[in-house]
Amino acid sequence: MKRLFHLATNRFTLDWNRVRDQDQAVLARTLPVVGRLKLMPHVRELEWLDTTKRAGVPDSLATDERIENGPPLYEQTDYQLYLRASGTGDTIEIRHRDPAIERSLNLQEKGRVVHGVINFRGQIGRSQFSVYVNGVRQLDFEVEVFPTKVDYESDYQEIVADVQSILTSLAYEYLRSTYQMGRLEAANRPSKLEWLVLIEHVIGELETAMNYIAQRPTRGLVRREQSTRLERIRRVDSRVRSQVRRGHGKGPMVQLAGVMARERLVQRPAELTLDTMEHRWLRNQLIEVQRTLSQIVTIYDGDEELSARRQRTLDGITGLKGRVSRLLRLEPVESADGDPPMGFASLQLVSAPGYREAYRMLMFLKMGLKLEGDLIKLAVKDLEVLYEYWTYLTVVRIIQEEHGPPQRLDQFFKVRQSGLSVQLKQGNGQRISFRTRADRRISVLYNPKFENQDTTLIPQKPDILIRFEEDGWPIIQLVCDAKYRIDATDKYRQQFRSFGPPIDAINVLHRYRDAILEWGSSEHEATGLKRSVVQAAALFPMNQFPDEDFRASRLWQSIERLGVGAIPALPGNTAFLQEWLHSALRQGGWSMADRAIANLADSRARDWRVAASEPVLVGVLRSPGTEQHLNWIKRERLYYQPLTKTQRRQFFVRQVALYIPSGLNEPNGIRYSADVEQIEVVDRSEIPTPWPARRTEQMVLYRLGAVRRLPNPIDVSSEHATTVRGSRWTTRLGLQRARTIGEIALETEPEWRLLEWLQANGILYKIRLDPARVQDADNPKGRAWFELETGEQIRYDGSNGFLWRKAGTNNRYVTLREIFNHQHN
Numbered sequence: 001m002k003r004l005f006h007l008a009t010n011r012f013t014l015d016w017n018r019v020r021d022q023d024q025a026v027l028a029r030t031l032p033v034v035g036r037l038k039l040m041p042h043v044r045e046l047e048w049l050d051t052t053k054r055a056g057v058p059d060s061l062a063t064d065e066r067i068e069n070g071p072p073l074y075e076q077t078d079y080q081l082y083l084r085a086s087g088t089g090d091t092i093e094i095r096h097r098d099p100a101i102e103r104s105l106n107l108q109e110k111g112r113v114v115h116g117v118i119n120f121r122g123q124i125g126r127s128q129f130s131v132y133v134n135g136v137r138q139l140d141f142e143v144e145v146f147p148t149k150v151d152y153e154s155d156y157q158e159i160v161a162d163v164q165s166i167l168t169s170l171a172y173e174y175l176r177s178t179y180q181m182g183r184l185e186a187a188n189r190p191s192k193l194e195w196l197v198l199i200e201h202v203i204g205e206l207e208t209a210m211n212y213i214a215q216r217p218t219r220g221l222v223r224r225e226q227s228t229r230l231e232r233i234r235r236v237d238s239r240v241r242s243q244v245r246r247g248h249g250k251g252p253m254v255q256l257a258g259v260m261a262r263e264r265l266v267q268r269p270a271e272l273t274l275d276t277m278e279h280r281w282l283r284n285q286l287i288e289v290q291r292t293l294s295q296i297v298t299i300y301d302g303d304e305e306l307s308a309r310r311q312r313t314l315d316g317i318t319g320l321k322g323r324v325s326r327l328l329r330l331e332p333v334e335s336a337d338g339d340p341p342m343g344f345a346s347l348q349l350v351s352a353p354g355y356r357e358a359y360r361m362l363m364f365l366k367m368g369l370k371l372e373g374d375l376i377k378l379a380v381k382d383l384e385v386l387y388e389y390w391t392y393l394t395v396v397r398i399i400q401e402e403h404g405p406p407q408r409l410d411q412f413f414k415v416r417q418s419g420l421s422v423q424l425k426q427g428n429g430q431r432i433s434f435r436t437r438a439d440r441r442i443s444v445l446y447n448p449k450f451e452n453q454d455t456t457l458i459p460q461k462p463d464i465l466i467r468f469e470e471d472g473w474p475i476i477q478l479v480c481d482a483k484y485r486i487d488a489t490d491k492y493r494q495q496f497r498s499f500g501p502p503i504d505a506i507n508v509l510h511r512y513r514d515a516i517l518e519w520g521s522s523e524h525e526a527t528g529l530k531r532s533v534v535q536a537a538a539l540f541p542m543n544q545f546p547d548e549d550f551r552a553s554r555l556w557q558s559i560e561r562l563g564v565g566a567i568p569a570l571p572g573n574t575a576f577l578q579e580w581l582h583s584a585l586r587q588g589g590w591s592m593a594d595r596a597i598a599n600l601a602d603s604r605a606r607d608w609r610v611a612a613s614e615p616v617l618v619g620v621l622r623s624p625g626t627e628q629h630l631n632w633i634k635r636e637r638l639y640y641q642p643l644t645k646t647q648r649r650q651f652f653v654r655q656v657a658l659y660i661p662s663g664l665n666e667p668n669g670i671r672y673s674a675d676v677e678q679i680e681v682v683d684r685s686e687i688p689t690p691w692p693a694r695r696t697e698q699m700v701l702y703r704l705g706a707v708r709r710l711p712n713p714i715d716v717s718s719e720h721a722t723t724v725r726g727s728r729w730t731t732r733l734g735l736q737r738a739r740t741i742g743e744i745a746l747e748t749e750p751e752w753r754l755l756e757w758l759q760a761n762g763i764l765y766k767i768r769l770d771p772a773r774v775q776d777a778d779n780p781k782g783r784a785w786f787e788l789e790t791g792e793q794i795r796y797d798g799s800n801g802f803l804w805r806k807a808g809t810n811n812r813y814v815t816l817r818e819i820f821n822h823q824h825n
Contacts, residue, residue: 001080004071005037005054007141010047011133012085012092019078019117036126036144037070042137073145075120076485081105083114085133095130098123120145122384122484147383148486158571159383159390161313164296166393167422169400170432174409200316203323206361210282212354214330220276223268230256233267240265274335278349283328283336285362290324293317384484385426391482391539391569392424392446392464396432398578399442399466402585403434439471442585455517455529462512462536466584473589476596479512479536481505486540498553500566501540509536509564534596535563537580542568550576563597611733612749614654617641617702618670618728625691626661630672632690633658637674637704640687641727642697649729650700651679657710657735659728669715670744673735674704714738742767742784750796751782753816764789794819 007014034056048063055071073079085092091111096102105116120127124147131139227250233240243249249262297317327333349359400406412423412432424430430446444466451459464480483501493499518532537559542550550556550568559565559580567576584592619639622629633639639656658672680701684693687701714735730744733752738744745767746752758765770783782796793805801813814822 003053003055004073004079006052007039007054007139008049008051009139010045010049010086011090011138012083012131014084014131015080015082017080017082019080034069035072035146036068036142038068038142039065040140040142041065042139046138070143073120073143074148075122075124075145076148077119079118081114081116081118083131085112087133090133091135093132095132096127098127124383159386162571163386163390163393165313166397170393170396170406170409171413173405174413200320202361202364203320206358206365207323207327209354209357209361210327210330210333213282213332213358216354217274217332218276218278218348218352218355219272219274221270222273222275223270225266225268227264228267229264230254230261233265235267235269237267240267274332275337277340277344278346278355279332279336280338280340281344281346281349282358282362283333284339285366286324286328286333289362289365290321290328293321293324297321387484387541388426388463388482389424390571391480392430392444394569394574394577395464395466395480395581396444398574398581399434399444399585402582403436403442407433407435436585441469443467443469450516455519456515458515460512460515462516466581468584468589468592470589473593474530475518475532476589476592477516477533478584479509479516479533481509481512481536481538483538483540486542496554498550498555499542500553500555501538505538505540506564506566509538512536513563531596534592535559535584537564538566539569539577540566541570542573560595563595608733608737608752609749611736612731612747612752614732615649615652616655616657616673616730616732616735617650617653618657618659618730618744620659620727621661622691623661627664628690630658630660630664633674633704634707637707638687639674639702639704640684640699642695643681643700647729653679653702655732655735656702656704657730658707667713667715669713669741670735671710671713672707673710674707676702677705678703710735712736712739714741714744716741740767742769745769745784746782748780748782748796750802750816751784754786754794754796754802754819757816757820758786758788770795 001020002018004016004018006016037054037057050063052062053059054062054069057067057069061067081094083092083094092114093107093111094102094105094114101118101120104118105114107114124145126142126144128140128142130137131141243265244256244259244261247253247260247262249265251263253260254263297314349355396406409432412430424446427447429448431443431448433441433443435441444464446464447461448465449459449461450456462479463482466478466480468476468478470476483505485502485505486499487502488499492503513533513536514531516531516533517529519529555566556576557565559567567580569577617639619641639658641650644650653676655673655675657670660666660668660671662668680703681698682701684695684697684699687693687699728744729747730738731747733749734744734746737752738746743755746755766787768785768787770785779798781798784795786794788794791807795803797803797813801815802819803811804814804819805811
């Protein structure tokens with residue numbers, strides 16, 4: 001534990017300690033050596049004692065209230081506070097605007113002591129505490145909390161500027177489609193500064209419209225009171241007659257056509273004026289645009305060294321402000337004085353030449369530049385939330401650069417009177433979609449929630465989900481989780497060869513990959529829950545290491561190998577994120593599917609389904625002459641059998657297995673197999689053999705590959721001790737899995753499922769075979785009867801299910817699940 005400062009007064013003492021030495025190497029490029037500790041007494045009676053100390057300040061100056069230096073404090077770090085009242089009967093308390101910090105403190109010794117552990121979590125910036133003794137405010141002290149992941153002075157500003165740039169670009173895409181700005185064509189790969197180009201284009205059209213208005217303004221009529229001599233009054237109206245009748249006016253009375261009147265009367269002649277409500281509206285909108293551009297410039301204030309791109313942005317905005325200032329000096333605009341009424345609407349403004357173009361351009365600028373919403377209001381204290389927003393918008397921008405503008409942004413923006421409101425808020429789902437081809441769509445989801453009780457036991461809510469939907473393929477998804485935390489301990493770096501997010505953040509990605517499920521229901525795949533996330537990456541703020549260093553880390557390499565890893569991401573370091581996303585964006589369904597790590601059981605089940613569809617011929621050897629026949633098959637790599645019109649499987653055989661009868665130097669059973677390379681139909685006389693032909697009919701001749709011994713020979717068990725006569729049929733699955741001669745007759749997947757269940761539950765059975773039959777390729781049926789010790793008999797009957805027989809009852813068809821349930825009950 002390390003003491004950071006000790007405040008000693010005549011009313012109380014306060015100790016502020018770091019719980020443990022910094023166990024993480026702080027990664028910001030320019031961390032402050034001296035932080036902030038501003039002391040602000042509230043009562044004159046408060047006296048400082050000489051024992052007051054604060055790190056980073058000489059002891060002689062520790063009590064000087066004009067010195068605002070102190071120890072730097074950091075986010076995500078535990079600090080212990082211990083506050084004790086000096087007076088015996090005094091009570092003490094400490095207050096803070098964050099209730100979470102106040103809740104972490106405890107009172108003891110009847111209110112004389114306050115202590116606890118304070119952690120600012122992700123809050124950045126200045127934080128003020130107030131000390132009260134007996135309910136009277138004694139002292140305020142202010143500390144400053146620094147980030148450990150980004151540079152306090154530059155990276156935060158970079159994130160804010162980047163967010164503003166991306167949002168404005170998206171706003172123009174939305175407004176362009178909303179206002180049908182046909183002449184504003186976006187490039188397929190817009191740059192970060194495209195929104196500036198768009199503003200310049202809009203300003204150009206606005207200047208053209210405003211110049212047209214200046215040359216051909218629509219003036220209004222205004223009546224102003226003025227004193228006029230009688231002889232100059234051209235039009236006698238009711239107002240003039242009333243003044244004459246009542247003797248009102250100015251000057252001496254004069255005779256006028258038998259009527260006495262004042263020498264000067266007040267009249268209100270109509271005059272043309274440029275001070276119209278339309279011109280007032282135009283002026284107010286131009287002033288608002290000017291004010292908004294000034295607010296954007298403040299993002300770059302205080303930066304002594306701007307990058308070339310940011311300098312170009314600043315120069316562009318400054319130039320735009322100058323062009324708007326020139327428009328404010330045009331005569332119709334400069335002549336307007338005052339504000340139009342609330343909710344002002346004018347037919348002239350939306351329909352007259354020049355006015356309608358200016359109205360449309362100003363509305364476009366107003367909406368695009370004035371962005372509102374929770375995201376825009378984030379302060380430096382909310383850097384963790386801001387980083388999450390930035391990562392989402394950066395993913396959107398990378399996809400936009402690759403595939404052009406999003407399809408629809410109706411849900412992302414909401415039009416308000418003052419501008420566009422950004423509907424991006426932590427905790428609320430959001431989606432931006434791109435149509436890459438007619439058959440492919442990519443959606444970027446923010447905070448999607450998976451809580452369907454049929455697919456999820458515990459609701460899952462990743463930060464970002466990138467969803468690929470392509471015809472002919474199931475949904476494929478990538479997960480990004482923004483983690484504004486870094487573990488930089490030596491142990492972590494030794495394990496992963498780089499700094500990175502905490503291990504618990506990596507574990508969350510494994511959970512997302514396994515817990516986010518989709519229903520597989522296409523005609524080409526089995527119905528049921530399937531994993532849809534193929535890769536997941538934690539995005540964390542690191543910006544100081546060169547690419548080659550992180551490329552060698554396990555965090556980067558494991559994304560491709562294991563499907564889970566981490567990627568550094570900050571405005572100045574998005575190369576790895578771009579590389580990862582591009583590798584997915586530029587691939588099709590096959591390549592994306594290759595990224596998924598298959599389940600061992602799924603792979604084996606899939607292999608066995610294929611194996612169950614591949615017929616295998618179990619051939620027998622001649623007797624007598626068994627050994628001679630076996631040697632001939634091995635040498636010539638041939639096997640033949642009579643052509644049978646009822647067995648179409650003869651022409652689809654993938655393997656030939658050889659049954660060895662008793663009498664040779666090895667136990668009888670199926671012990672050899674060979675792949676079939678070619679199938680021919682020939683006369684028996686065309687097959688040269690050491691023994692004479694006994695038949696003249698046609699034969700099916702199988703040309704074989706190398707004859708090899710089976711790794712797991714199939715022996716004749718006691719219940720099948722009789723000699724096997726004649727060829728038999730099985731499948732590659734039967735050849736791989738069968739352990740008895742009876743089991744090779746199981747030719748379908750459901751039969752093997754039933755066999756496994758019987759064996760797993762210790763249920764005794766025997767297998768009885770029906771004669772071989774012609775199989776329907778679209779609806780294969782089994783010929784093996786499973787005879788249970790209870791007297792029940794079960795056989796697979798294709799699409800009908802399992803045929804179930806029991807003495808004294810009618811035959812019925814059941815599913816495999818019904819068999820399981822019946823046996824358990």
